[in-house]
Structure formats: C-alpha cells, structure tokens
Amino acid sequence: MAENVDGRVTALRVSQLDAAELDQEVLQLTKTHLNKIFKYHQSSFLTTYDPEINALLKFVLWKFSIHQWDASIGQQILNIRYGGTKGSQTWMSSRQKWLYTLLLIGCPWLRDRSHDLVRLLRIENLEDRIEKYLQWAETTMKVATLVNFLMFLRLGGYLSLVERILGIQSMFPQRQGLRQVSFEFMTRELLWHGFSEFLFFALPLVNIQRVKNTVTRWIFPRQTKQRPLVERSRHHLTSCGVCGEWPVDPQEIGCVHVFCYYCIHSNYKADPGLTCPLCDKNIPDLDSIQPVRLRIQPQS
Template identity: 55%
Template sequence: MDKNMQVPERLRKITLTISSLLFQFTIYAHDSTIGQQILNLKYSGSEGQSLWMSRRQKILYGLILIVCPWLRERAETLASFVGLSKYQAKIRKVLRWLDISLKLAAVWNFLVFLQRGVYQTITERLLGIQAMFPSRQGIRQVSFEYMTRELLWHGFSEFLFFTLPLVNFQRVKNFVRRHILNHHEDPALDGLRVMECAVCEDVPTNPQEIGCPHLFCYYCIQSNYKADPGFSCPRCRTSIPSVDSIRPYRTVIS
C-alpha cells in the first residue's frame, strides 16, 4: 500500500475508535450526549414500557452516527475491494444525490422543528427519540431585579463605548495641567535652557523648541499639538501660534 494512503487510513481508524468510545460512554451508557449531561437532559424513546432509549434505538443511533459516515468515506475503496471498480462513477453520483437529499431533509426537519419544537435532527425523528429532563422541573419564582440591573449596566456600557472615543483626553489633560494644577517654573531657571523634555522629563529625542527656554521630544510636542492646538509649554505656559513655531533645536556656537 502506498505510504500516502496509509496516513488517511490510520486517521480513519483513530477517528472511528474515538467516536465508538465516546458513543459507548455517553449515549449507550447514559442515554445522553456530553452536552445533554451538562444540561441534565436524556433521550426518551417510545418503544416498550421503558421511558428512555431501548437497546435497539441505541444500536441504530450508533450505526447512523458512526458506521454510516465511515462507510461513506470508504465507499470507493470498498467498491474496488468487492470488484465494482467500473461502477465507481455511478457510486459517486448516487452518493452525491444522497448527500443532497439528506441536506434537503435536514432543512425540512429544521423548519418542522421550529414550528412544533420536537425532533431537532433527522436522526431523532427516524428513531423517535427526543431530549427531556429526567425529573419534573419545579416552579421557580423568577425575580427580574437581576435582569433589570444587567440591562441598566449593559445600556450604560454601550453609552460609554459610544462616547469615550469622542472625548479628546489629551486636551482634557492639558486643560487640567494648565488651569487647575497651576505648576510654575522656578524663577531661578529663567533664561536658562533645561536639557530635558518639558513633557516626559527625559533626555529629548530629536529635540524641538517652540520659542521658550525649554526643549521637547519631537513626538511629545507634535502629538500634544495635534491633539490640542491650544497646547502650551507645561513649565512656562508659552503657547504655540502655529505648527511652524515648532522647529528643531539648534545649538548656538559662539
């Protein structure tokens, strides 16, 4: 056998084994899938006196769930094995029409399920089984206070998500720094150029000046001015008349 054919064959065997084990320890053992066990649901059958699935229904469910897809994947290989290679084109055509028919049946079943609320899948309808609670559900007193609170916070969060992008926080920050904090420069530094950025207070990267004795990083001054055209120097309150007032710092060599 070709090595390229061995890998898919091994994967099919592994998939078949895992599917069989899952079926054995879920539907066959407990009459419910893993998801139904979490929701405390079980399949009920209509055969005999038992409320839950009969052994016959479980075996048919396993054949439909596991064996049929496995045979569908190996149809051409099995046709070659039994000497029907010359009919492979017809077999593929029949399988294609079967797939289309099953999809149409699934759509029809879904529409009926939306109307009547029973038999969610074709398999459930064919076997006459449906998911239900093992014990009768008691009447619960439902309080809508929690729902009201959740709706209130949901509406408030939606309002914040809409309004926050519209707020220019850089302009608000500059306004607070300018009019509320009232930070004043030390008079002893008047006329002296401080060799640190007036915004980030670090050594300026690509130093810029705006006409006052202070330096700025290129990114600090440009970002602040673009976010707030009324931006002024945080230390001496020198304003920026226009973007042309921001220029690279040049040392004066005497």
C-alpha cells in the same frame, strides 16, 4: 408537554436547546485541553488527523454518557434522558445507541474524509460524479435539518434529524415542578451591554488628550517663566518634556525644554491649546514648533 403512561413527559424545547449547547461546549472544552497538551509540539499531528481526533473525542464522550446513562452530558445536567416515542415505557435500546453513534460520529468523519477517500479510488471520470453526489447529499441533509428544526420550534419533540430517524425523544424521567424564570440576570446583562455599546459610541467622540491636558493644567498650575535659549542646559537636551526619554529629532517651542518630534506634534494636533508640560509655555501655532537650535556662547 405530552405525558407517557409511566409519568414521563417530553422535555421542554428550551431545555433541549440548552442541553445541545452544553454538549457543544463540553466538546470544545475537551478539544481545547487537548490542544494545550500539544501546544509546544512541532509536528502538524493535530491538523493532519483532525477528523479522527474529533471522532475519537465524540466517541469517548458518547461512551461515558449516552452508552451508560441514555443521556448526553448536557442532558444529565438538566435531568433529561432519551426515551422512546409517546406510549413507550423504555429508554434507548442498544441498537438505537449504536445507530446514534454511527450517524453522529461516523457520518461527520466520512464527510470530512470524503475527498481523501475518493482520491484513493483512482478511477477516471468517477471522482467528479462522486463529488456531485456528495454535494447533493449534503445539501439535502441541510434542507432536511432546517425543516426538522422549524417543526421542532412549532411542535416540539425531535430537536435533531437523528432523533427523528431513530424515534427517540428527550424526556424528563419525572414530572417537573413549575418552572420559575427569573429575569434579574437577563436585565442586568442587557443593562451592561447597552452601557458598553454607548461607551463604544461616545468615547471616539471625546478628545481624551485634550481633556487630560486641561485637567493637568487645572490641577497642577505652573507659572510661566521665560528664559533665553542660552540658558538651556545639558539636562534639558537629554530628556523629552513629554515622555521623559532621550528626545528623537529634538524640537522646541520657544522655551528651554526640548521634545521628541512625535511627542510634541501629536499632542499639539490632538490639543491646539497645548502648553509646555514643564513651564506652561504656550504654543501660538504649528510653525512655532521648530528643530532645536543651539546657541553656543563664546568664552571670554
């Protein structure tokens, strides 16, 4: 870390990256709360004026952070401030603050509204040319941003292209103590992520329905008791042996109980060793599942 004449040192690269991520999270949280306010609003106000809303939120955050304290909200959390280049004893000047606002708020708004502004010109053969210039400028900025980020990873210093243009750096106001890095939390997270990925891979290979039926038969054994179909009562016809609801397209397997078509077929295809959940009657094959046939005994 480079030390200034007044004891200030350039912030660590990881601290600058963390501060940038925190700033993005603060902006997203603020916008999320704003969306909740207009959750039940029927108009498309937020969608229509989304660039203006983003610019307004950024300006409010800038007003109560960089404008007052020479540091963004994420930088304040990590005890970082924007300062001049090496050898300078000042923080951000008023001119740098307003240029910072213009570049980080005005330029993104201008980019989002460029198509609408071009249409307002209504000059023939000029819209396509302006569109090409804007695309070229945007591509150039992306390439420059990438080059600047690679330089930041290699040498440190300026995290964003705006910082390099304005000549401001993220600095610690005071010399920091030895940074203690604990890998306990990271190790725990990696362990749980690995375990969850293993479960996502293994669970589809397990026949959950078959395991469930096997455990149920083992814990709650039933004695098979065959009954003729003539003994089927009204109660048997009004409830499915699997789901307990009114049977849809009633099916039977040779016992007095009836089942929904989907319940019995889906369970049998998942577990060929399926038996009747109520009397433990086995199902020899798929042809044994037949529509319910009522046998009415004539009264004598």
